[in-house]
Amino acid sequence: MTDDTILKTDSLVKTFGGLTAVDQLSFSVTEGEVAGLIGPNGAGKSTTFDLITGFHKPTSGSVSLKGKDITGGKPYKIATSGIGRTFQDTKPFGKLSVFENMLVPQTPDVSGDDKIERANAIINKLDLNGVADENGEDLSGGQKKLLELARVLMLDPDLLLLDEPSAGVNPALMDDILDHIKALNREGHTILVIEHDMTVIAELCDTVVVMSNGDAIAEGPFKEIQQDERVRNAYLGT
Numbered sequence: 650m651t652d653d654t655i656l657k658t659d660s661l662v663k664t665f666g667g668l669t670a671v672d673q674l675s676f677s678v679t680e681g682e683v684a685g686l687i688g689p690n691g692a693g694k695s696t697t698f699d700l701i702t703g704f705h706k707p708t709s710g711s712v713s714l715k716g717k718d719i720t721g722g723k724p725y726k727i728a729t730s731g732i733g734r735t736f737q738d739t740k741p742f743g744k745l746s747v748f749e750n751m752l753v754p755q756t757p758d759v760s761g762d763d764k765i766e767r768a769n770a771i772i773n774k775l776d777l778n779g780v781a782d783e784n785g786e787d788l789s790g791g792q793k794k795l796l797e798l799a800r801v802l803m804l805d806p807d808l809l810l811l812d813e814p815s816a817g818v819n820p821a822l823m824d825d826i827l828d829h830i831k832a833l834n835r836e837g838h839t840i841l842v843i844e845h846d847m848t849v850i851a852e853l854c855d856t857v858v859v860m861s862n863g864d865a866i867a868e869g870p871f872k873e874i875q876q877d878e879r880v881r882n883a884y885l886g887t
């Protein structure tokens with residue numbers, strides 16, 4: 650582990666009954682980068698996010714954030730210690746407005762007017778002003794993704810875990826989402842993104858980790874990874 654490692658998993662294992670979803674997975678993310686977590690359906694990517702963020706307890710192995718062991722911590726504790734996470738299926742509160750949705754996350758460091766000010770600043774930053782008064786259920790797929798990202802930013806996480814930001818988003822809004830992700834990275838958020846769209850990975854990521862059958866089979870810059878024979882056989886084809 651180098652000094653600028655922000656996230657590290659060490660020999661992570663998660664079994665569900667007889668199925669091993671994550672199998673001795675070790676990888677790390679460097680502070681300041683955009684890293685991709687890619688691999689075929691069922692490779693264990695979302696389960697890895699669940700293990701990092703406390704939604705599942707690992708069967709064995711460990712997770713550390715900036716050198717501190719966070720293995721098996723409660724989701725709220727991990728969220729407030731600096732890891733924000735979006736989900737593959739967005740879940741805004743349908744009957745609450747975009748603005749009201751922003752106030753739902755508990756923010757230990759701000760309350761009252763300061764919390765409202767933070768919510769408005771993030772709504773502005775992600776260009777959600779035009780829909781701030783609309784209910785969550787009335788948003789498009791892409792707007793829901795942006796709202797989810799906005800809500801996660803209420804806790805000002807050092808590390809953002811994004812689960813398939815392109816899923817269910819129309820191509821025009823996808824460019825906006827990519828621009829926002831890049832801007833967040835420039836502002837200092839480290840990002841780990843699960844994504845099936847390789848054009849998105851190529852555009853966003855400094856490095857990628859390729860998972861297959863629960864383990865990492867390759868790690869490095871996307872251009873190099875594309876040439877790796879095991880990766881081509883397991884995932885990219887040809």
Ligand SMILES: Nc1ncnc2c1ncn2[C@@H]1O[C@H](COP(=O)(O)OP(=O)(O)OP(=O)(O)O)[C@@H](O)[C@H]1O
Nearest residue numbers: 665668669670688689690691692693694695696697
């Ligand atoms: N709660 C659960 N109970 C039982 N099996 C599970 C559970 N969650 C995931 N799995 C299984 O673990 C394996 C890994 O699933 P996971 O969703 O992590 O893969 P993934 O790489 O994220 O796939 P996708 O790209 O399709 O989202 C799959 O075989 C899945 O069916």
